[in-house]
Amino acid sequence: MEHIYISDIAAYEGQEVTLHGWVYNIRSIGKVWFMIFRDGTGMIQGVVVKSEVTPEIFELGSKLSQESSVTISGTVRQEKRSIGGYELGIKSIKVHQLATDYPITPKEHGTAFLMDHRHLWLRSKLQHAIIRVRHQVIKASRDFFDNNGFTLVDTPILTANACEGTSNLFNVDYFDTVAYLTQSGQLYSEASIGAHGKVYCFGPTFRAEKSKTRRHLTEFWMVEPEIAYCDLDENMDWAEKFISYVVGWCLEHCKTELEILERDTGMLEKVVPPFPRVTYDQAVQILKDNGVDFTYGDDFGGADETIISSQYDRPVMVHRWPAEAKAFYMKRDEKNPDLALGVDVLAPEGYGEIIGGGQREDDHDTLVERILHHDLPMKPFQWYLDLRKYGTVPHSGFGMGIERCVTWITGIKHIRETIPFPRTIYRLEP
RNA sequence: UCCGGAGUAGCUCAAUGGUAGAGCGGGUGGCUGUUAACCACUAGGCUGGGGGUUCGAGUCCCUCCUCCGGAGCCA
Incomplete structure (x- = not known):
């Protein structure tokens, strides 16, 4: 399968693609959840809607953690509200590893701690x-x-x-x-x-x-x-x-x-x-x-x-x-x-x-x-x-x-x- | 090496010499468009080590350790 990167995502609008990378952040609002996903070339938001995926895929919303390694597939679409202007309507997720207790959280840290990590x-x-x-x-x-x-x-x-x-x-x-x-x-x-x-x-x-x-x-x-x-x-x-x-x-x-x-x-x-x-x-x-x-x-x-x-x-x-x-x-x-x-x-x-x-x-x-x-x-x-x-x-x-x-x-x-x-x-x- | 500053929950920080606290992160639950989402509940501590003063020390004194900022040296 062709390996597609986020930096080239604009060329794939309307198409179904597979991306390989890591979970940067996850937000859930009930029957919809959002994943900020990065692959080394950029970041993109993935959206998972309960009515559109299998229960197994939807439940990953409460299992996936920051920096877990995943491969995600879905359809690329323009979306103003999303980081980078595009988002991925996720259809499937393959989990490579669930990361536990990633030390660097989205809040502030001191330089000594960051340099240790x-x-x-x-x-x-x-x-x-x-x-x-x-x-x-x-x-x-x-x-x-x-x-x-x-x-x-x-x-x-x-x-x-x-x-x-x-x-x-x-x-x-x-x-x-x-x-x-x-x-x-x-x-x-x-x-x-x-x-x-x-x-x-x-x-x-x-x-x-x-x-x-x-x-x-x-x-x-x-x-x-x-x-x-x-x-x-x-x-x-x-x-x-x-x-x-x-x-x-x-x-x-x-x-x-x-x-x-x-x-x-x-x-x-x-x-x-x-x-x-x-x-x-x-x-x-x-x-x-x-x-x-x-x-x-x-x-x-x-x-x-x-x-x-x-x-x-x-x-x-x-x-x-x-x-x-x-x-x-x-x-x-x-x-x-x-x-x-x-x-x-x-x-x-x-x-x-x-x-x-x-x-x-x-x-x-x-x-x-x-x-x-x-x-x-x-x-x-x-x-x-x-x-x-x-x-x-x-x-x-x-x-x-x-x-x-x-x-x-x-x-x-x-x-x-x-x-x-x-x-x-x-x-x-x- | 010298001069300053700081060590408290996993992280960032509070706490008049008198019961150890919050936010984030973790866990549980809720929410159909979130943007470091939000709301509720919950677990989590040898207050850097050692010694001293005191009825009582995270807090005051001594000492050691670690780190941060600056000086010198230089790219």
Whole structure:
């Protein structure tokens, strides 16, 4: 039998169809009862009338429970009063399993309880919509790079060395030595561009920071392009084109989801190139103009980012940062060696940094100096230094955190709802 | 790690130091168009653990545990 989905139900008006799914809710008013039914693609109301079905089918109205798995058959008809505009006049029901005591009720719950039941929470309406947006953000990201001549080159998750030497990494037993879970594929992508010119990697990354905020996960997904013969300005061109494409794609393909999430899409529609570009120095001036007591040289905190981004109606790119606070591989500005050619893209509406990147140091001897200056071991970086010995070129790249981007596009408060099974400092299950 | 806050029924929350309560969910019954349906009845408790003050502690004190929010770090 043809497997029909609720998302296609309009095409079957007047016909008898069979749907496979789960009971979302049941309401009875005596000789008629209603089932809100979902199949993963949407929801539809089923109606069971006592005079139209066998007693066995009608009695299921008092037996079926929330999240019981059922196959239902009946006739599709238009019905204004029904969710989605269509309903199913049910003729038969096959029960696969009666669910008992489903923990998530149609009333309010706390986030701790819901996160403990994340494996079930994913079924509810808002979570379903968020994960669908996430899917489209990932699809759009890959499409953008695929359509612009980039080659996907995967980078390892297990690594021997800390790529930036600063952040805390998770370590794992690796036979008789220790390995680390990657916090970025960047260094490897710098190797990949020597072979393919324009590349990107997309995968999970790990940070063992004991962060406890709504913007952090210990395991998150990042898409990182790297481009040969590309300076900071061109890198920013790519970043704004990329973000605009992803947002535009979601506006077009996630209309239903953004509506369910009650997202004000007006702010997203403004996300088109060019994005404002301000230097770190200019950003500091913005903070001072707003009465913030800010120490030059520091990184911006969450509140600082909100003030800076609130000056603009689209993402803002902050570039040319004090070099001392930045990673060893960042290229210095020729015009001012105290500045590194890095760029952060801050999302509007207080969502903070969604992209970090910059131009990489491409001179061998300078890089050796930087590694020494940062007290990093030279040996694990030999292959990285090789890249500066055999046909080095100016190159740049950036990384976008998928979950930060989804948090912003969906307009929700907390990053943990943008990944199916979040990993945070105090959560490893489910 | 630091600063705040919270742990009471399956869930969300009430309860002046004096008999442990409601809504939802569960169960039973009623209702031919419900929209988190509604109405009636009903079951359901080691008040996070330990110690203390008191005639008496969910409530006050100490301690531990767990979780939430924020800071730092960053995508």
